[in-house]
Every structure is written in structure tokens, then in C-alpha cells.
Amino acid sequence: MRDTRESRLLLVLLIATAFALITVDIRGGEDSPLDSARQAAASAFGPVENGVASAVDPIGNAVGAVRDSGRRHDRISKLERENAALKAKLGSDARTQGRAGELDKMLKTAGAGQYGIKGAQVIAVGAAQGFSWTVTIDAGRQDGLTRDMTVLNGDGLVGRVTTVGPSTATVLLANDPDFTVGTRMETTAELGFATGQGDRPLRVQLLNGKATVKKGDRLVTFGSSADKPFVPGVPVGEVVRVDPSNGALTRTLQVRPYVGFTKLDIVGVVVQPPRKDPRDKVLPPPVKPRPTPTVTVTATPSANGSADPSGEPTDSADGATPAAGEPTPDASPTRS
Structure with missing residues (x-):
């Protein structure tokens, strides 16, 4: 606009x-x-x-x-x-x-x-080391470790040190087929050699082919004069099977090890051996078997001489039970 x-x-x-x-x-x-x-x-x-x-x-x-x-x-x-x-x-x-x-x-x-130990942790398993039964621990030469030292945990024998680096070491486990350790029976002191069988029980050969062994017997390491590669008295395992001797010079046993080799975490390397052989002191107290309760049935004899399992007296043939002091019908009189 x-x-x-x-x-x-x-x-x-x-x-x-x-x-x-x-x-x-x-x-x-x-x-x-x-x-x-x-x-x-x-x-x-x-x-x-x-x-x-x-x-x-x-x-x-x-x-x-x-x-x-x-x-x-x-x-x-x-x-x-x-x-x-x-x-x-x-x-x-x-x-x-x-x-x-x-x-x-x-x-x-x-x-x-009385073992002087150096604590360590498992940081690798043997799959990266040739598929053998070995583990790597986070302790080495700078921690005082040397080759052929005994390795244990709270359950018993784990293995022995094979190679040592500055801060790590490789441990050959007791269930490896190349592993052998001298053993001693707990009570009889029979000597033998335990060999690993992978995930199966340890195979132990006793030097005495006529040794008396039963299932449940326990073994510890025998040790050596130089305490290498094994110190004495370390728990090894317990017998689960005794193979027939068949007249052989040795006796073969199957022993379940105390250590679970597939779940290792904290271990100890024996850097100082004991002053004397601990013998069986390191073994845990034996487990006492629990008593099995039994049921006992008591039979009560009846008046006619038969036993009634229920405990009640049985009536006589005429349907009445004689009173105390009364003679039975077939009782013969006696003469003085």
C-alpha cells in the first residue's frame, strides 16, 4: 500500500x-x-x-x-x-x-x-611349554631358587624346579610321565619309586615284592643325602590299588596323589631343608572310620518252648498258660 x-x-x-x-x-x-x-x-x-x-x-x-x-x-x-x-x-x-x-x-x-619355603604363585601352565605337565611360578633366581628344589603346597608334593630364570621358574609336576621320586610307606617304611601317569594315579614300584600293602596306606618322599631333588617327609598320596605281584621282585601300587594338579595356585619352594627327617609328622591325622550301627533282634522264649520274635508269650495247646508253681498237664509226679 x-x-x-x-x-x-x-x-x-x-x-x-x-x-x-x-x-x-x-x-x-x-x-x-x-x-x-x-x-x-x-x-x-x-x-x-x-x-x-x-x-x-x-x-x-x-x-x-x-x-x-x-x-x-x-x-x-x-x-x-x-x-x-x-x-x-x-x-x-x-x-x-x-x-x-x-x-x-x-x-x-x-x-x-621344618621346611624353609619361598611362597610363589602359578602364573602359567604347561600348554605353552610343549604340552608337558609343568607350571611356571613367579619366583626365580633373585628369590634364591635353584634347579631341583622341592615344590609343595598345603596338600603335599607338587613337583620339582627344572629351569630357573631371574624372576620366574618352571616346575615339573609329580604327575608328569618323566617325573620320578623316591617314596617310603608310612608304617612299614618300605621303599619304592613313584612315577607320574598324567591324569591317572601315580605308579609306585616297591623294592620288596613281598611287602604287605593294603588300600589306604600312605606314602611320603624318601629324600636324599643332599636333600635334592627332594626333601624327606613330604606327603605323596595314598594307595588305591595293589597289583598282583605274580612272583616279581617288585610290587606295583596305584597311588592317588594328595595334590590336585589341575587347580594349583599358591605353592612353596623348599629353599632350606629340615635339620632331620620329619618321617611321618607332615602327614595329616588318619581319618577314623565311623562305626556302622547294627540292629539286634532278641527272641523271647514262650511257655511251650517256642520263640516268639515279638517278645510276647505264646498260649499253650489248651489255650491257657499255666500259672506259676502249677505243674503242666503232662508233668510226671516225683517220689521222694
Whole structure:
């Protein structure tokens, strides 16, 4: 629109009309013509507005839900991280307690045998070393370890040191087929040699083919004069089978080792041998067999001489039991 005199006059007229309408609306209240017009407009456009709102609200709700789901996802992720950390802590505490128990048991074994030991942890298994039954421990030359030292844990003989590095060492386990150790029986002191058989029991050959051996007998290491490669008195295992001798000069035994070679963790390397042979002091106390309860049935004899298992007396042939002091019907009189 061009800025002319007529246009300016029209603008002033429109402004004056607007002020007049506002004044009339304020003075008239709810009965004013503008209020009636406003209500008519609301009646006409209200359904349209509600329809638009109904169409727009789900979209807004969806946007809000997406925004809230992101917050919930972050909260769930945080909770999952906290739970994982808590589980790791609990697992670590349980593992620490288990190791503490193993260490305490090993120290008791070393104390019983008067062995000076250096504690170590298994850090690798033999799968990376030629598939032999060996483990690597985190102690080496700088810890005072040398070749052919005895390795034990709280259960008994683990093996012997074969190679030594500055901070690690390799241990040949007692169940390796190349492993051999001198043994001595607990009570009879019969000597022999134990050889590993992998995941099977140890094979022990006694020097005395006529030795008396039974299932459950226990063996310890025999040792040597130089205490290498084995110190004396370390528990080896117990007999689970005695093979027939068949007149041979030696006696073959199958011995279950005390040590679980597939679950080694904390071990001790004997760096100082005992002053004297501990003999059988390192072996745990023998387990006493529990007595088996037996049931005894007592039979009570009846008046006619038969036994009633229930303990009740049985009636005589005539259906009555004689009273005390009365003779039986077939009793013969006696003469003085």
C-alpha cells in the first residue's frame, strides 16, 4: 500500500474502531457482542483445535519418551557398571580368602616338616611349554631358587624346579610321565619309586615284592643325602590299588596323589631343608572310620518252648498258660 493521505486516514480510522471495540467489550462483560462473537468462534474452531492437539500430542509424547529412554538407558548402564564392579569386588574377596586359606595350610605343612619355603604363585601352565605337565611360578633366581628344589603346597608334593630364570621358574609336576621320586610307606617304611601317569594315579614300584600293602596306606618322599631333588617327609598320596605281584621282585601300587594338579595356585619352594627327617609328622591325622550301627533282634522264649520274635508269650495247646508253681498237664509226679 502506498503512503497516501487516504491510507493514513484509513489507519487512524481502524485504530479508533479497535479502541472502541475494546471499550465496549470491557464495559459489556459477558453480554457484550464481542463475547458472543468469541464464543461463536470457539464453537467453530474448538473441534479443529482439539483434533490438531490429538494429532500433535502423540508426537510430543514420543519425543519425550525418547528423551526419557535415553536418560533411563544411561541410568541402567550406570547401575550395570556398579553391579559389575560389586561382583568383581566380591569375587576378588572370595579369591583372596581362598588364597589366604591355601597359604595358611601350606605354612602349617612347612612348619610340621621344618621346611624353609619361598611362597610363589602359578602364573602359567604347561600348554605353552610343549604340552608337558609343568607350571611356571613367579619366583626365580633373585628369590634364591635353584634347579631341583622341592615344590609343595598345603596338600603335599607338587613337583620339582627344572629351569630357573631371574624372576620366574618352571616346575615339573609329580604327575608328569618323566617325573620320578623316591617314596617310603608310612608304617612299614618300605621303599619304592613313584612315577607320574598324567591324569591317572601315580605308579609306585616297591623294592620288596613281598611287602604287605593294603588300600589306604600312605606314602611320603624318601629324600636324599643332599636333600635334592627332594626333601624327606613330604606327603605323596595314598594307595588305591595293589597289583598282583605274580612272583616279581617288585610290587606295583596305584597311588592317588594328595595334590590336585589341575587347580594349583599358591605353592612353596623348599629353599632350606629340615635339620632331620620329619618321617611321618607332615602327614595329616588318619581319618577314623565311623562305626556302622547294627540292629539286634532278641527272641523271647514262650511257655511251650517256642520263640516268639515279638517278645510276647505264646498260649499253650489248651489255650491257657499255666500259672506259676502249677505243674503242666503232662508233668510226671516225683517220689521222694
